[in-house]
Amino acid sequence: MATTALITHPACLSHDPGKWHPECPDRLRTVLAALEAEEFAPLLRESAPLAATEQLTLVHPAEYVDAILSIRPGDGEIVQLDADTAMSAGSAEAALRAAGGAVQAVDAVMEGWAQAAFAAVRPPGHHAETRRPMGFCLFNNAAIAARWAREAYGLHRIAVVDFDVHHGNGTQDIFTADPNLFYGSSHQSPCYPGTGYPHEHGCANNIVNMPLPPYSDGAAFRAAWMGTILPAVDGFAPELLIVSAGFDAHKADPLAQLKLETNDFVWLTRELVALADLHCAGRIVSVLEGGYDLAALAASAAGHVRALMRAT
Numbered sequence: 001m002a003t004t005a006l007i008t009h010p011a012c013l014s015h016d017p018g019k020w021h022p023e024c025p026d027r028l029r030t031v032l033a034a035l036e037a038e039e040f041a042p043l044l045r046e047s048a049p050l051a052a053t054e055q056l057t058l059v060h061p062a063e064y065v066d067a068i069l070s071i072r073p074g075d076g077e078i079v080q081l082d083a084d085t086a087m088s089a090g091s092a093e094a095a096l097r098a099a100g101g102a103v104q105a106v107d108a109v110m111e112g113w114a115q116a117a118f119a120a121v122r123p124p125g126h127h128a129e130t131r132r133p134m135g136f137c138l139f140n141n142a143a144i145a146a147r148w149a150r151e152a153y154g155l156h157r158i159a160v161v162d163f164d165v166h167h168g169n170g171t172q173d174i175f176t177a178d179p180n181l182f183y184g185s186s187h188q189s190p191c192y193p194g195t196g197y198p199h200e201h202g203c204a205n206n207i208v209n210m211p212l213p214p215y216s217d218g219a220a221f222r223a224a225w226m227g228t229i230l231p232a233v234d235g236f237a238p239e240l241l242i243v244s245a246g247f248d249a250h251k252a253d254p255l256a257q258l259k260l261e262t263n264d265f266v267w268l269t270r271e272l273v274a275l276a277d278l279h280c281a282g283r284i285v286s287v288l289e290g291g292y293d294l295a296a297l298a299a300s301a302a303g304h305v306r307a308l309m310r311a312t
């Protein structure tokens with residue numbers, strides 16, 4: 001079994017986007033509870049640090065970082081940034097820990113104290129653009145992790161793959177003009193945020209989108225990855241694989257209409273681990289994105305982590 005790091009922080013539970021908001025603290029609680037099972041005892045448990053300003057500004061302009069961190073709602077107060085995205089008193093620290101957790105996951109696999117790392121953090125990140133919070137996201141955790149891998153460790157080619165049911169418009173926007181960053185995504189279409197068409201292919205075919213119609217099942221999902229995204233990752237030959245791991249394509253999820261089952265996420269994770277073995281000396285980093293049915297999220301995240309651990 002490969003050493004796998006689990007990186008999280010209690011501050012990620014203190015981001016409260018509002019009473020009825022689907023991106024609720026119980027999401028992370030239920031994932032962490034599932035990872036308390038005996039089979040996960042071998043996980044190397046680490047506390048997510050605060051991201052440093054110089055890490056955040058690898059993706060976001062300093063003015064944007066300052067603007068987000070200067071929003072300091074009082075206790076019980078919620079500040080809406082857009083219709084879906086809000087901050088509470090604990091949000092600034094949660095966002096810094098979420099980005100810091102993704103950065104530390106890169107450190108874990110690059111420094112070699114873990115082969116795989118899962119950052120169980122919130123708020124999620126893949127909708128956040130360089131200058132715009134969006135879709136429950138404040139900082140783009142996966143994109144920051146990718147740029148950090150280049151900045152701190154001199155990697156040349158880094159891939160982010162995203163199986164969240166929503167297209168990661170933010171990650172695509174950040175990567176599209178950079179031929180050494182790859183972004184591959186399957187997602188429901190039509191669905192929020194309305195981006196992610198196949199003709200959006202980046203400056204060097206470094207963006208690969210596979211939209212799936214509503215009610216697509218696991219077979220369609222596997223075909224999209226087998227036929228298009230996994231071969232594109234293979235061709236790109238990244239030195240590090242980063243996963244935007246959202247579990248809202250599960251059939252039980254209330255936010256979209258794909259029909260995946262837990263085993264579909266396990267299957268894809270195993271395929272990604274195999275690609276990491278082929279190109280990245282086994283290095284694979286995963287960062288939690290969406291997933292809004294608590295039971296499906298917990299079971300799917302547990303299956304994902306089990307596959308990262310290479311447990312059978």
Ligand SMILES: [Zn+2]
Binds near residue numbers: 165291
């Ligand atoms: Zn999502």
